[in-house]
Amino acid sequence: MFDIHYHLLFGVDDGPRDIEASLALAEASIAEGVTHIVCTPHANDHHEFQPDLNRERVALLEERLRGRVTLGLGCDFHLSFDNIEDAFQNRTKYTINGKRYLLVEFPEMGIAHQISDTFCRFLAMGIVPIITHPERNPILARDPGRMIEWIRSGCLVQVTAASLTGRFGKIAQTMCHDLIRKNWVQFIASDAHSIDGRPPCMGQAYDLLISRYGRPTAERLCIDNPRAAFLGEYLPPQPEPAGIFDAPKAYKRGFLSSIFGR
Numbered sequence: 443m444f445d446i447h448y449h450l451l452f453g454v455d456d457g458p459r460d461i462e463a464s465l466a467l468a469e470a471s472i473a474e475g476v477t478h479i480v481c482t483p484h485a486n487d488h489h490e491f492q493p494d495l496n497r498e499r500v501a502l503l504e505e506r507l508r509g510r511v512t513l514g515l516g517c518d519f520h521l522s523f524d525n526i527e528d529a530f531q532n533r534t535k536y537t538i539n540g541k542r543y544l545l546v547e548f549p550e551m552g553i554a555h556q557i558s559d560t561f562c563r564f565l566a567m568g569i570v571p572i573i574t575h576p577e578r579n580p581i582l583a584r585d586p587g588r589m590i591e592w593i594r595s596g597c598l599v600q601v602t603a604a605s606l607t608g609r610f611g612k613i614a615q616t617m618c619h620d621l622i623r624k625n626w627v628q629f630i631a632s633d634a635h636s637i638d639g640r641p642p643c644m645g646q647a648y649d650l651l652i653s654r655y656g657r658p659t660a661e662r663l664c665i666d667n668p669r670a671a672f673l674g675e676y677l678p679p680q681p682e683p684a685g686i687f688d689a690p691k692a693y694k695r696g697f698l699s700s701i702f703g704r
């Protein structure tokens with residue numbers, strides 16, 4: 443499996459405090475069958491994103507892990523004004539392995555309407571936003587329909603492995619499964635932070651996906667799509683997302699009925 447959202451680097455954010463804790467986390471993922479991990483430190487008000495330090499930490503971990511898992515580098519990119527402006531100036535600074543996919547996280551307090559324009563601008567630059575864990579965002583959990591416009595324009599969606607298995611509660615779990623059934627989701631990732639508090643759980647999620655949706659869906663969400671993101675390639679063909687490309691209601695009623703109100 444490929445895990446593209448992971449706080450594996452020690453001492454850079456609210457993930458592991460030291461190298462031993464990072465290694466313990468990586469070992470847990472290796473035991474679950476993960477072969478590739480994208481290390482994605484936060485870039486937000488609390489944690490400064492430091493590319494040089496991140497690369498240093500990746501090298502240290504790679505040395506200790508000796509090829510048993512392949513590490514990449516990305517960012518858990520908070521959609522703040524400053525971050526967005528910086529990403530416009532530095533196209534690959536925050537993307538997964540400096541290529542075309544960017545994990546984006548919404549604030550919990552409010553989502554600006556201009557965010558649709560931001561996503562279009564990213565897409566025009568060749569950066570594909572991946573909306574992370576909408577099931578854990580109170581605004582999107584209340585109104586998942588807000589994602590329709592973003593998905594229609596080309597954004598992708600990642601849900602958390604532990605949300606699927608119920609660790610983040612019933613509401614998040616139900617929403618995850620709804621989104622998967624509607625084919626709105628392209629990636630499952632762990633967003634792991636620590637062995638005790640936020641373990642990876644990719645193995646459990648993978649087994650659950652096989653039992654509920656079949657092996658092809660599990661492989662698409664945990665292997666094929668995240669592999670493409672890791673490598674910066676286009677995703678393989680995806681099933682049609684339900685309800686995304688439906689015509690707007692007024693148009694569906696027909697031109698005459700919309701004039702005459704029938």
Ligand SMILES: [Fe+2]
Nearest residue numbers: 447448518633
């Ligand atoms: Fe994260």
